[in-house]
Amino acid sequence: MTRAWLAALALCACNPAGALWLRVEAPFAVPTQVDALDVQVTRLSDKKAVHQSSHAIATAFPHTLSLTTDDLATVGALEVQVTARKGQTLVTRASAPVTLMRDELTDVAVRLCECAAP
Amino acid sequence: MLAVLATVLLASTPAVDPDLLAAEQAYQAAHYRDVLPSLARALSRPLAPAQQLRAYELMAFIHAAFDDAPAATEAFRRALGVDAGYRLQPDASPKLVGLLSEAVKLGPLAPALTPPERPALPPAPPPAPIYQRWYFWTAVGVALAAGAAGTVYALGSRVPKGTLGTGTLQ
Known part of the structure; x- marks a missing residue:
């Protein structure tokens, strides 16, 4: 019985509380116009940045990123911001709100466009 | 002679106890070691007096065959308890005659009580x-x-x- 409980707890412990599937779309040519993306996810409840990452890209858009969390506190309202760079130069930036659902894979799309002011 | 008598005795009884019959057959076949367990089982149940008498008689014979005089004498005394006029056949061996004489001298014993009915088991605890x-x-x-x-x-x-x-x- 103890082993069954431990197994159950172990499985529960490994279970992500939620997951985000980010899709970045942009009309830019890679890598001539954009060669890197910065992703930042902010938890709106306390304005805490719960994810930051940078990615060099060499293939055409769209690009995708999966993000998981074991923290139930992160389940809820988030803002995803994506910054497109060419080297160290900011090309454009866009953000999108999303509500991360518990035990679900939540889709969010961020569309970068040339109209967005840096 | 005794075997013939026993066979007639048992044959005349409407329902012969199966263990007594087994004991009888083992005795006839000279499988003496198989006799006492069958007798013990037979005597654990109520038997007709004739069958009870025969059981104690066989028991006495077997104990005598194994030179267990006290046990043979006791078996004879219990046979006498069933039938105070019990006597051996005239051609019985002097050994048996002597043991029965000793039993007569000591007096009959009431047949051993059959094991009391087992008390009812306490009710099983609830699951x-x-x-x-x-x-x-x-x-x-x-x-x-x-x-x-x-x-x-x-x-x-x-x-x-x-x-x-x-x-x-x-």
């Missing part, structure tokens, strides 16, 4: 509640594990790796 059974908690554990595994599978299996890879939300 333990389901939540006190080991298999209940095992099933709960398995169900939780399966549920958790299902959730992991359901969510984990749906989280593919993106072109930018994977990451975590703190």
Whole structure:
């Protein structure tokens, strides 16, 4: 019985509380116009940045990123911001709100466009 | 002679105890070691007086054959308790005659009481509640594990790796 409980707890412990599937779309040519993306996810409840990452890209858009969390506190309202760079130069930036659902894979799309002011 | 008498005696009885019959057959076949256990089983049940008498007689013969004089004498005394006029056949061996004489001298004994009826067993305790059974908690554990595994599978299996890879939300 103890082993069954431990197994159950172990499985529960490994279970992500939620997951985000980010899709970045942009009309830019890679890598001539954009060669890197910065992703930042902010938890709106306390304005805490719960994810930051940078990615060099060499293939055409769209690009995708999966993000998981074991923290139930992160389940809820988030803002995803994506910054497109060419080297160290900011090309454009866009953000999108999303509500991360518990035990679900939540889709969010961020569309970068040339109209967005840096 | 005794065997013939016993056979006639038992044959005239409407229902011969099966263990007494087995003892009789073992005695006739000279399988003496098999006689006493069958007699013990037979005497544990109520027997007709003739069968009871024959059982004690056979018991005395077997004890005498194994040179257990005290036990043979006691068996004869119990036979006398069933039938005070019990006597051996005229062609009985002097050894048996001497043992029976000793039994007569000591006096009859009441036939051994058959084992009392076993007291009724106390009622079985009520079955333990389901939540006190080991298999209940095992099933709960398995169900939780399966549920958790299902959730992991359901969510984990749906989280593919993106072109930018994977990451975590703190």
